[in-house]
Amino acid sequence: MKKWIKLFAVIIVLFSGSTAVNAISNKPVHWGFKKGSNGKQADAGEEYEKLLHQYGGFYKGSKDEKVVYLTFDNGYENGYTKKILNILKKEKVPAAFFVTGHYIQTEPELIKRMVDEGHIIGNHSWSHPDMTKVDKERFVRELSLVAEETAKITGQKQMHYLRPPRGILSERTLQLGNEEGYTHVMWSLAFKDWDVDKQRGWKYAYDQIKKQIHPGAVILLHSVSKDNAGALEKAIKDLKKEGYQFKNLDYFMVKEKIKNPALFH
Template identity: 40%
Template sequence: MKHVVRGVLFFILLLFSFRQVEATKTTVISSGDRMDNKIYLTFDDGYSARNTKKILDILKATRVPATFFIEGGFLTENPLLSKRIADEQILANHTFSHVDITKISDEELRRQLKQFEDEALKITGKPVRKFFRPPMGKYNDRKLKILADFGYTVFLWDVQYYDYVHNDDQGIKYVLDNLMKQTQNGSIILMHTLTNSNADALEEAITRLRAKGFVFASLEELV
């Protein structure tokens, strides 16, 4: 009987230890509920102030929520626009200098996160929302633990069409065709503000996606 009790206690201890380890890693989300018609619009990097302003205007006019994962250069070089993002949408952390977090030291990642948070608070007047997207979508368990220490939820995506590679070579039709083909219930859509075609196609994309029965929602609903 003692052996049985010890075995049960050992199993419980192992289970608890496993959960403790898992709890130190942040949540990684690449889509929402596939049974729900909600979809989630996200934009990466910044870089183009003109496109970002146009996108914000369209989102405001169409009442669509979105999350902007911007890097520190855009944040500090465009303080008024960055504040507008934080006031109207969700401004989120994409590292300060758009680095592959798997190739930097733990301390450098901490510095990148903290520097972005400090600058965002200084510029927008409010703490940054604890949403993070790793540049290039690259991460590992070690870096996830650091992100967890900072309180971040990691958001990836399930809809993309390599707009940052093609830039504007493919045009508006390419953007619309890919969005219509790839988007499904729960999709997190990745677009880049650098690409003119994204800004030019956005209003029509919103109209078409809504016509298919999708409802635009905030990433806030996934945490």
């Protein structure tokens, strides 16, 4: 009898150990990277890149092609999105707008205009929580509400791209995002532009974009920034003069999957 008890105890220990090894980590990753400069790409480091690529996410494109991807985070409206959309339309530049529930509820006409003018609507969650701190049920609800309400306004039946609130993710949230059909889109060019009480003038935003720009850059701008709205047209025109092309995220997915299929599962 004692032998059976000991054997049972060993089995439990082994099973528990195996479960621990195979468990998906929920350790929060606060997205960050070494900024690009002089045309050299930003670098998030091997650990972050491996984690992101394991689940098909990305934060930059090829270093061999002067293509960049313009993305905006839209948590709430501060009066500048119409100007931003006018500039994008004038310059024929596609963008992705990652929106929250608040934005959808308060600015349905702008949401509709984004889609009507060929831009991508991405998911930034309904209420902007730290997604590593919510259970699976709420995680799914945060995403599904954004997708469903966007569809009611625009007719857009699917949503493919996810940007985690506050730039916080984990292996667990990457996996859950995949299960819901999403690709995580992080970024490789950003600066402190979201504080509406600490705007520094359009030249600051312009200089930050030009200083960090690099082939394959995924540019993150916040639409609440007066500086960004003021700098955008000149930045776009000058980057075009330097040979940069602006593409949408769907282009990235097709192009990078062909070139680097191992990075996408």
